[in-house]
Amino acid sequence: SQQGEEDPQALSIQEGENATMNCSYKTSINNLQWYRQNSGRGLVHLILIRSNEREKHSGRLRVTLDTSKKSSSLLITASRAADTASYFCATDGIQGAQKLVFGQGTRLTINP
Amino acid sequence: EPEVTQTPSHQVTQMGQEVILRCVPISNHLYFYWYRQILGQKVEFLVSFYNNEISEKSEIFDDQFSVERPDGSNFTLKIRSTKLEDSAMYFCASTGHQGGSGELFFGEGSRLTVL
Numbered sequence: 001s002q003q004g005e006e007d008p009q010a011l012s013i014q015e016g017e018n019a020t021m022n023c024s025y026k027t028s029i030n031n032l033q034w035y036r037q038n039s040g041r042g043l044v045h046l047i048l049i050r051s052n053e054r055e056k057h058s059g060r061l062r063v064t065l066d067t068s069k070k071s072s073s074l075l076i077t078a079s080r081a082a083d084t085a086s087y088f089c090a091t092d093g094i095q096g097a098q099k100l101v102f103g104q105g106t107r108l109t110i111n112p
Numbered sequence: 113e114p115e116v117t118q119t120p121s122h123q124v125t126q127m128g129q130e131v132i133l134r135c136v137p138i139s140n141h142l143y144f145y146w147y148r149q150i151l152g153q154k155v156e157f158l159v160s161f162y163n164n165e166i167s168e169k170s171e172i173f174d175d176q177f178s179v180e181r182p183d184g185s186n187f188t189l190k191i192r193s194t195k196l197e198d199s200a201m202y203f204c205a206s207t208g209h210q211g212g213s214g215e216l217f218f219g220e221g222s223r224l225t226v227l
Contacts, residue, residue: 030213031213033215033216035216037155040201040221041220041221042116042203042218042219042220042221043155043203043205043216043218044218045215045216045217048214048215088154088155090216092213099145099157099160099168100157100216101157102147102154102155102156102157103154104153104154105154105155
């Protein structure tokens with residue numbers, strides 16, 4: 001299975017702190033993506049990192065990818081209450097897979 | 113900004129009834145997907161669709177499920193005889209990129225409750 005597994009399952013921090021979420025996957029990938037889901041809403045794409053990239057930034061987001069360990073991390077710096085959401089990693093597969101496979105997600109709560 | 117729209121937002125049905133969930137993908141996208149999410153759990157792949165045919169489907173997508181693109185805009189998911197365990201949020205997604213090579217654009221979902 002290509003399924004990503006996020007860690008931790010839930011994270012609660014104070015506003016202004018940094019939040020780090022991890023994702024592990026099982027098979028080779030072309031790219032890994034992170035999505036955000038507000039409660040009861042659809043998923044929104046945050047960032048895509050390709051297998052030949054090691055780090056990528058987008059605003060307050062920093063994503064790393066270690067293909068040797070089959071893992072990725074998402075760092076949100078200077079967290080805000082509005083960052084409260086679930087965060088999912090998703091992987092494709094090099095074998096011509098026609099889909100993204102999502103992990104279990106990390107539920108992030110930012111306390112004001 | 114273009115978006116994926118889904119209807120209905122919430123449907124309640126009796127076990128054994130047929131349900132059709134509708135989606136309007138982004139107009140120039142070519143690849144379409146249905147995912148589902150049981151409350152509080154992971155987002156599960158159901159089916160991908162390209163060039164008017166299913167390109168991949170999961171074990172969940174059994175004979176009770178079907179998809180259709182009846183015209184140039186709509187993409188539907190039909191559940192022929194609903195079961196209690198079909199209760200979930202169903203998300204439609206589309207992309208202009210093959211497979212998982214690009215960003216998926218998701219709709220807001222259709223919540224299905226089977227009684």
